[in-house]
Structures are given as structure tokens and as C-alpha cells.
Amino acid sequence: MSGTVLKKAASLFTLVFAIIFIGITPQMAAATDYTFAGLASTCPSPPGECADFVPGQADDWGDGRNWLPFGVPGVGDTATITNFTVKINGTRTVNRLILNNILFPAAKKKKQKT
Numbered sequence: 001m002s003g004t005v006l007k008k009a010a011s012l013f014t015l016v017f018a019i020i021f022i023g024i025t026p027q028m029a030a031a032t033d034y035t036f037a038g039l040a041s042t043c044p045s046p047p048g049e050c051a052d053f054v055p056g057q058a059d060d061w062g063d064g065r066n067w068l069p070f071g072v073p074g075v076g077d078t079a080t081i082t083n084f085t086v087k088i089n090g091t092r093t094v095n096r097l098i099l100n101n102i103l104f105p106a107a108k109k110k111k112q113k114t
Contacts, residue, residue: 031076031077031078031095032069032071032073032077032078033077033078033080034067034068034069034071034072034073034077034078034079034080035067035068035080035081035082036061036066036067036079036080036081036082036084036086037066037067037068038058038059038066038084039058039065039066039068040055040056040057040058040060040063040065040066041055041056041057041058042055042058043055044065057087059084059085059086059087060086060087060089061086061087061088061089061092062088062089062090062092067079073092073094074092074093074094075093075094075095076094076095077094077095077096078094078095078096078097078098079094079096079097079098080098081097081098081099081100082098082099082100082101083100
């Protein structure tokens with residue numbers, strides 16, 4: 001194969017990869033239901049195995065160890081917080097927020113009048 005043919009094949013592969021994988025937006029990803037548990041300051045292992053554990057803030061939204069399952073809720077996800085005070089640094093976007101059993105659905109975009 002000549003160098004030109006290989007370059008064209010590589011370009012085609014890159015284009016297909018971009019369309020298939022990069023074109024998948026967070027909204028298309030599977031949604032997850034997260035529950036705030038405030039566990040970042042607690043070692044998950046038996047105390048004798050916590051020598052390397054670095055505690056976090058138990059009220060930090062952005063620390064994935066505070067959520068069950070572990071991770072930080074994002075676009076498309078549901079975040080449930082019950083009986084916790086949570087600090088949020090920056091802007092966070094979730095599909096649904098449940099605070100003390102009250103549902104706050106994502107805001108709907110208003111249609112502009114033409």
C-alpha cells in the first residue's frame with residue numbers, strides 16, 4: 001500500500017471513530033441514581049488497612065466517595081440528598097434532584113415566540 005492510501009485509510013478511521021464515539025453525548029449515556037451518603041471522611045476498609053487513606057470532606061458534592069454508587073452525579077442522573085448539608089463548588093447539572101423526598105425535575109427550556 002502506498003503512503004497516500006494509508007493516510008486516507010487513517011483519516012477515514014478517525015472520522016468514523018469521531019462520529020461513533022465522540023458523537024455520544026452525556027444525555028445518551030445511561031442515567032444513574034445517586035444517593036448522597038457523606039462517606040468521604042470514612043475509611044471504607046477495616047481500620048488497620050487505612051494507613052494510605054486520605055479523608056475528604058463529608059459534605060462535598062464533588063467528592064465521588066460521598067455518593068452511592070461511588071461517583072459524582074452529572075447530566076442525565078438523579079441525585080438524592082436526605083438529611084445532609086451539602087457544599088457545592090461551581091455549577092452542577094443533574095436531570096433530577098430529590099431533597100428530603102421532594103423532587104426537583106430539570107428545568108424545561110421555554111420555546112421562543114417567533
